Amino acid sequence: MNAVAGTLTPYAAALGITVAEEAGESGAPVLAIAFGSQIEGRPGVLHGGAIGGLLETAGYAAVVHALGNGAEERRLKPINVTVQFLSSGKPKVTYATGRIVRLGRRVANVAVEAWQDDRERPIATAVMNVMLSAR
Amino acid sequence: MNRPKPQSHFDPARIAPALLAMGHVGWLGVQYQAHGEDWAQLSLPWRADLIGEQEHQVLASGPIVSLCDMAGGLSIWTRLGIYIPVATLDLRLDYQRPAKPQHAVTARAHCYKVTRSAAFVSGVAHDGEADDPVAHFTGCFMKIGRTQG
Numbered sequence: 369m370n371a372v373a374g375t376l377t378p379y380a381a382a383l384g385i386t387v388a389e390e391a392g393e394s395g396a397p398v399l400a401i402a403f404g405s406q407i408e409g410r411p412g413v414l415h416g417g418a419i420g421g422l423l424e425t426a427g428y429a430a431v432v433h434a435l436g437n438g439a440e441e442r443r444l445k446p447i448n449v450t451v452q453f454l455s456s457g458k459p460k461v462t463y464a465t466g467r468i469v470r471l472g473r474r475v476a477n478v479a480v481e482a483w484q485d486d487r488e489r490p491i492a493t494a495v496m497n498v499m500l501s502a503r
Numbered sequence: 504m505n506r507p508k509p510q511s512h513f514d515p516a517r518i519a520p521a522l523l524a525m526g527h528v529g530w531l532g533v534q535y536q537a538h539g540e541d542w543a544q545l546s547l548p549w550r551a552d553l554i555g556e557q558e559h560q561v562l563a564s565g566p567i568v569s570l571c572d573m574a575g576g577l578s579i580w581t582r583l584g585i586y587i588p589v590a591t592l593d594l595r596l597d598y599q600r601p602a603k604p605q606h607a608v609t610a611r612a613h614c615y616k617v618t619r620s621a622a623f624v625s626g627v628a629h630d631g632e633a634d635d636p637v638a639h640f641t642g643c644f645m646k647i648g649r650t651q652g
Binding site: 451 | 527529557565568570573591597598601
């Protein structure tokens with residue numbers, strides 16, 4: 369298990385989310401999930417909730433990455449998440465990565481994108497506000 | 504797949520077991536609880552592998568997003584009285600507080616408006632007391648294919 373995989377939630381691991389790249393273009397990890405019945409909505413289509421789960425997981429991974437060594441002293445709590453679904457997810461591998469828009473002392477604002485074949489054509493995006501509280 | 508057919512009368516209580524048995528919501532273990540004219544309520548039992556942090560034993564936010572999404576869809580079909588394919592355009596959750604450890608989370612979605620092509624829902628997710636929610640949510644869905652009023 370690599371360093372990023374060790375920070376994923378039990379839920380993320382159970383769903384089948386894996387680490388495709390420890391540090392993608394933005395520096396944040398790129399996560400991936402293979403298609404399977406556990407993330408299927410309408411037949412042959414990714415479930416929106418599962419995409420939301422992947423996006424959130426990638427968002428948290430980006431925050432943990434940005435905090436670096438300070439991550440262990442913080443507990444990340446969700447404030448809110450808004451998911452935009454842009455096109456239906458096909459039965460293939462889906463990737464997601466987050467970008468820290470602002471890392472404050474108490475709140476991180478994160479933009480996340482999920483895509484399949486083409487990094488430039490996201491199938492869903494999310495904006496998250498994450499509370500960074502002391503442990 | 505024995506999905507309900509379009510145009511058939513939609514009874515959430517009757518259709519939910521089949522609808523919730525498959526795919527992502529089947530894997531999560533989402534269960535039907537109740538419905539009214541324009542609302543539907545689903546619950547997600549606590550499960551050890553759906554938690555967000557090992558030390559807190561609380562359901563992760565991901566499964567709650569899925570639960571709210573599914574409750575939203577079900578509230579639309581309940582209001583319309585038929586099953587039609589819908590796609591979620593956007594979904595927003597405002598988390599009010601963490602769920603209690605080892606507690607099920609219940610989502611009640613209200614479909615407050617349907618247009619020719621879109622449907623709007625709002626609701627709350629809670630872990631026992633509906634007036635002390637874990638999250639508030641709002642969603643916008645598009646009808647897929649043939650549009651109808």
